[in-house]
Amino acid sequence: MESTVKTELQCYHCGEPCEETLWLDNKAFCCYGCKTVYEILQENELCEYYDLEKNPGTNLRYVSDETYAYLDEKDIRKKVLTFDSSSFARVQFYVPAIHCVSCIWLLENLQKLNPGVLRSEVNFSRKNVTIDFKPQEVALSSIAKLIASLGYAPKINLDHEVQSRQTTVIDKSLVLKLSIAGFCFGNIMLFSFPEYLGLDQSDGHLMEVFSWLNILLSIPVFLYSDQDYLLSAWKSFRQRQINIDVPIAVGLIALFFRSVWDIISGFGPGYLDSFTGLVFFLLIGRWFQNKTYESLAFDRDFKSYFPLAVLRKEGKEWIPVVVYDINPGDQIRIRNMEIVPADSILLDEEALVDYSFVTGESRPVRIVKGELVYAGGKLIGQPVTLAVEKKTSQSHLTSLWNKEVFQKPEESRYKRMIDRAARRFTWVILGLSLITAVYWYWVDPSQVWLIITSVLIVACPCALALTAPFTYGNMLRVFGRHSLYLKNADVIERMASVDSIVFDKTGTVTHGKDPEVTFTGELSEKETMWVGELTGYSTHPLSKLIHRHIAAISNTPVNGFKEIPGKGIEAVLEGHNVKIGSAEFTGFHERVDGKASHVFVAIDDELKGFYSIRTRVRNDIEDLLNRLGEKCVAMLSGDNKADKVQMSTLFHPTAQLLFDQSPHDKLNYISDLQHQGKKVMMLGDGLNDSGALKQADVGIAVTDDTGVFTPACDGILHGEEIGHVDTFLRLARSATKIVKAGFVLSFLYNAIALSFAVSGHLTPLVAAILMPLSSISVVVFTTVAVNVAATNLVNESNNRNL
């Protein structure tokens, strides 16, 4: 196939525009990585990869050369493999890069690339690949390396694996309970039909058989399907608390035993259809609320940010060891773009460390021999040797996780609305059944027990219990459609009560990447090209930004290139001396504003001007902040004050703007607000926000790519949708209103049913109609109400943005 001629060439592999084009077989590639993958695939006749989707590959320009050698260490291997024997092993890798049909196809054809692989299978929704292989023929590390070399670098996290397996087990048992309840409910309804229609009163024998069959069918529902409700009620009863499950459990038990007693004593057909039906509806509600975003992780701690293994000096060799096994005094080696796993002392002359992970500060810090490098810093440039000072778990950054916020279980902090309602409800029911009992004791003592059980049966607040799961479950889906992924339904309830919002700066208010580059001064077109070319030689992040900003490249020969770390770069182009760097390096002495980072350009020792590099603010943030007004109480940034002026024009005058905040400062700020009685929502992105996100009543991580790291949080929001934050908050508030309306509705039903029960007219037929009807109407009401509210609000906010 001929490559099409366009104004801009696209890489055949990854589809990114090519800057320096490499050609092979008439196809353009943007980098060696992409070309290599194509060559591997072509050699192995796997080019069908490119037929399934257009430009399916992942860009390999910024890929680190992780070795994965640590995977062959015994301890790690044991944790990663799901099955291991001498001739067969199975491993499951999480591969965030999986995104299209071609990915599936290629990853399922691994056996053609390495004969040691027996079979590989992709799970697209979970973004993982399961690989069966022969351990005697191929090492685990080489499999990881193989898929990484194709652009599908696996993310290895030992704890996450275990967690995700557990949640699947819970999920499966819920589906099983639901299916059994549904099965029994359906069949019991069939056997109850003669009763509904009042037929065949003469044929008592057949009726009896049906009744006994009903008992048989309802036993698994009672013993297995409603287990969660009974156990939870028992647990809270023992703690002398009343949650919503207590009245439900009482109602279910009363229903079941009263029905069995009725049937055994030949008194009537019982209420088993209502009983199984209610369990069925309750489980549907629970299943509906249990929406999980399997490919997202909400509970990450520092472990997922840090490398799993690091090279340690043992004798004369460098051997990979697990990060948690390194001890103070060990010598470790860190390579370009790797993260320092523990607080350590630099042993080499100097190093550039990027702390953006920890502090949000985007400019790399220069560290000289003997200085301390904090854990979480990312090395830029030459490999360095470090001496470890503290263990990983005790280092500066990770000490955040030892704070109590991270130890407390979450539920105890919030009293759920529904439990409050349940408490009042239970007292009312108890009082009512007492009065009824006393009344009937005087009127007809033989009826007392029947009436009391009837009251308990209809008092079972199933409709009440369905209101919240369906409202919040629907709301979770609405949020999910607008790229806000919440951890669970409880978060919505907390969102509704939020009255203060705190923002992080880098990555939240501003874009994490792609800052704005502007030039002040005068440069001819040719000189601009020189600058563009020269900055391409440097590895300094500011140079790289300028290089990317100046797209045009001349191929002027560069002579005498010199890079003076911490100062700038210098070279001779076409006989002109070009200097790019700091103010003192280029001989600039006037003051420039402190809002942005500056890079100065001097040609033949004559100052030409400077580039200002300023972080770009997200599009919708200004409108959002206007609408939020005083609700937005603060902005916390780990960065220096460079952006203060720019930020103060954005934020409401009452909002506090704090800079140079450490992760601990941020956490303390949030807890101070909470001590003032505020309900705080925190929006942040980096590891440095994770303490604050966890402490806040609602912590939302903002990210531009849900596949990459997000810290522990209650929800993940796509950066593009940040302008909708106020809409989300209003939706959460309308959700709680809908729940309250649902409560009223279900109380109405209960009042009607109770009037039947109290007066002694609750026949099985009345129960069979009334109870499912109340459940269904509550479900329909909440579902419709949520969708109407969502459409209205979303339309409104879309119109505003137009």
Place this chain on the structure above:
Amino acid sequence: MTIIILLILISLSMAIVFLLIFYWSMKSGQYDDTYTPSVRMLFEDKKPSKKATPSGEKKVKK
């Protein structure tokens, strides 16, 4: 009348068989991933040929 009871028992046991089949299908992971299999069935099993044409005649045009 006994025939009705017999029929009911037969239908009930059939229904239980279906429940068990559902249980088996869930246990064996058929609902774990509902997307990938739909794509996988469309892949062609290419026999290794000496000279593979990258965009050969097997390409499906929409």
